[in-house]
Amino acid sequence: MIVNISLPDNTKYDITIDTLKKQYFDRKVVIVTNPTVSSLHLDYLKEKISAKELSVVTVPDGEQYKNMETIEAILEHCFEHKLNRNSLLIAFGGGVIGDMTGFAASIYQRGIDFIQVPTTLLSQVDASVGGKTGVNNKYGKNLIGAFHQPIAVNIDPHFLTTLPKREFGAGIAEIVKMAVTFNKDFFQWLEKNNLNDEKNIKTAIAKSVETKAWVVSQDEKERGLRAALNYGHTFGHVIENETNYNTYLHGEAVGIGMVMANELAKKIGYMSEGETLRVKHLLEKYDIPTSYKIEDVEDFYEHFFLDKKSLDNRIKFIVPKGIGDCEITDLISKENVIEVLKGFSN
Amino acid sequence: MIVNISLPDNTKYDITIDTLKKQYFDRKVVIVTNPTVSSLHLDYLKEKISAKELSVVTVPDGEQYKNMETIEAILEHCFEHKLNRNSLLIAFGGGVIGDMTGFAASIYQRGIDFIQVPTTLLSQVDASVGGKTGVNNKYGKNLIGAFHQPIAVNIDPHFLTTLPKREFGAGIAEIVKMAVTFNKDFFQWLEKNNLNDEKNIKTAIAKSVETKAWVVSQDEKERGLRAALNYGHTFGHVIENETNYNTYLHGEAVGIGMVMANELAKKIGYMSEGETLRVKHLLEKYDIPTSYKIEDVEDFYEHFFLDKKSLDNRIKFIVPKGIGDCEITDLISKENVIEVLKGFSN
Incomplete structure (x- = not known):
């Protein structure tokens, strides 16, 4: 299964959803990975990938290491191995x-x-x-980074066989995100089909990737539409930050964030009680957390302003309009947001 | 005087060569500068630029501070002032x-x-x-960076009034570079006219910028043609590195580098003795250094391989073909290069 992505500046690449094919690269290649993925799957990858010169750099596992220090360690490896402008990095991990x-x-x-x-x-x-692409810093998530398209994405469902259940759920949360924001039919399909089934998960991956590719093709640099993919993230980022990135997986925080965004949508009349419950049930089907206790509502609110989606003291929220459509808005009053947050503070 | 630059991905911007006009920006603006420029010209700039919110970050002056630490200091300022995606930086300096x-x-x-x-x-x-754009590290110059086009370039000759003579010469070196590699008529014009004259320097700036804009329009990412602008730089970078970036100004090292590249061109029959002398005399007219004592020829040669222009153990040299044309080649034998370097070792 191949999904093609094509950007306005003529960048194009293929997203292949299939067992990895054997590939040879006539250039220096560095595989970047972490100890967990390396111990489980590096041999599998190395059997498929060969290169003029191949080396591996292993960096610590976890969101807390997603920072400039780790970037410098990767770059250091590249300099030591004298990579040139024609060399290639392979991102092998999450x-x-x-x-x-x-x-x-x-x-x-x-x-x-x-x-x-x-x-x-x-x-x-x-x-x-x-x-x-990017890294976190003390001010928040992904605040330093760049738009830099890969030359290919190779999605091999084989790797999912060893994925812990919680990480699987975190992935489902992002699949649900694509469906709620852009595709009602896909949402209904998700309600009816079990993603623990191998064939179904491959279909769901393809559907999500198609949606993502379409959105990115429309708006690579997130001037408008692409921001919709941050549904659940405005709240989720604050949750991750409050819990020092060590309590919830990113997808789990997004899961909770979507539930919060839906409450906001309900408050302004964009979603019915029934629709918010359907999303919640779908998340709970895969044991994705849907509740979070906010200790200090005002403090939680202030955290929004460090998110790079907040332009000049206005917070940009992505609120679903029913299921399968959404709106990006910075016009929601603080009062409404605070009231929704209060609902999570008891 | 306005030169327009237009890239294949539809990026366009104006390069204005004139006294700065008053401008207001309806967004957060940060001026990045150093103490030298700040003490001489910040008031002048601030009188011309106003913004919704304006702040200044001053970083240490000199090539030795062109590193990731300084980048982090600039970013820190931006985070502290809560810049958002709509904010603007102004580079005010060299x-x-x-x-x-x-x-x-x-x-x-x-x-x-x-x-x-x-x-x-x-x-x-x-x-x-x-x-x-970019910074240096222990492996060499500009090894970490990005292609990121400005939205405008405002060249105000007013700032040249306070420029030290050595820095003026360093600039002339890059003007000579443009002429030798791409424009014979411009070279002849340079031989006949004194750039210490206000009108002449403005003409020379415009001519150089036109050449640069044309080259970049053809080849933004330096896959081919743009590499010609590295004439003098392959040698110059090694000189800067050997002298710890604290002996020569960049343009001075390039001046010496051009003289070395010309010797190489002469060796392989691309330039006559007379042509190499014409370039040397033009540089000397502005007191730009044209000699350098290489202590260890083999060591100097090894330094080339850390330059990012050296693909897989082949060094890319830019050698003039007479005056006004040049060739980018990685086919020059080590023996020829070593012999040229030896000419600079006594």
Whole structure:
């Protein structure tokens, strides 16, 4: 299964959803991975990928290491191995590895090629497609980074066989996101089909990737439409930040964030009680958390302003309009938001 | 005088060579500068530029501070002042400030706008145009960076009135580079006219910028033609590196580098003795250094391989073909290069 993505500046690449094919690269290649993925799957990848000169750099596992120090470690490896402008990086891991490898590739000698080989469901359905790269810092998530498109995305469902259940759920959350914001039929299909089934998950990946590719083709740099993919993220980022990135997986925080966004949608009359419950039930079917206790409502609200989606003291919310459509708005009153947040504070 | 630059991906911007006009920006603006430029010209700039919210970040002066630490300091200022995706950076200084401001703008929240207001002759005629941004590290020059085009370049010859003579010469070196590689008529004009004259220098800036804009329009990412602008730089970078970036100004090292490249061109029959002397005399007319003592020829040669223009153990040299044309080649034998280097070792 191949999904093609084509951007206004003529950048094009293929997203292949299939067992990895054997490939030879007539250039220096560096695989960037973490210890977990490496111990489970590096041999599998190395059997498929060969190159003029191949090396591996392993960086610590986890969102808390998604920072400039790790980027410098990746770059250091590239310099030591004398990579040149024609060299290639392969991101082999989840969203964190993909975001960091892409960012390192974007600034090494003003930009070299990279390929995404995502190993988690979350990165397969969302993060690996679209060229957003970056790292976190003390001010928030992905605040330093670049738009740098991969030259290919190879999604091999094989890697999902070893994925912990929680990480699987985190991926489902992003699939649900695509459906709620853009595709009612897909949402209904998700309600009826079990994604633990191998054939179904492949279909769901393809559907999500198609949606993502379409959105990115319309609006690569997130001037408008693409912001809709941040549904659940405005709230989710604050939750991750409040819990020091060590309590929830990104997809889990987004799951809770979508439930919060839906409450806001309900408050302004965009969603019915029934629709918010359908989304919640779908998330709960895969044991994705849907509740969170806000300790300090005002403090939670203030956190929004550090999100880069907040232009000049206006917070941009993505609120669903029923299921399958959504609106990006910065016109929601603080009062309405605070009231919704209060609903999560008891 | 306005030169327009237009890239294949539809990016366009104006390079204005004239006294700065008053401008108001309805967004947050940060001026990035250094203490030297700030003490001489910040008041002048502030009188011309106003914004919704204006702040200034001052970073240490000099090539030795063109590194990731300074980038982090600029970004820190931007985060503290809560810049958003709609904010603007203004690079106010020479090439170092321009390269760093552009790089910071390229990675702050995945890329924000920036404007170049170059204050040195070198940055006015070359560095401020074309979107190359970056920093140095222990492996060499500009090895970490990005292609990120400014939204405008404002070249005000007023700033040249306070420019030290050596820095003026360093700028002339890059003007000579443009003429030798691409424009025989311009070279002859340079031989006949004194650039210390106000009218002449403005003409020379415009001519250089036109050449640069044309080259960048053809080949933004330096896949081919643009590499010609590295004439003198392959040698120059090694000289700068050997002298710890604290002996020669960049343009001075390029001046010496051009003399070395010309010797190489002479060796392979591309330039006559007379032509190499014409270039040398033009440089000497502005007291630009043209000699350098190489201590260890083999070591100097090895340094080439850390330059990012060296693909897989082949060094890319830019050798003039007479005056006004040049060739980019990686086919020059080590023996020929070593012999040329030996000519600089006594």
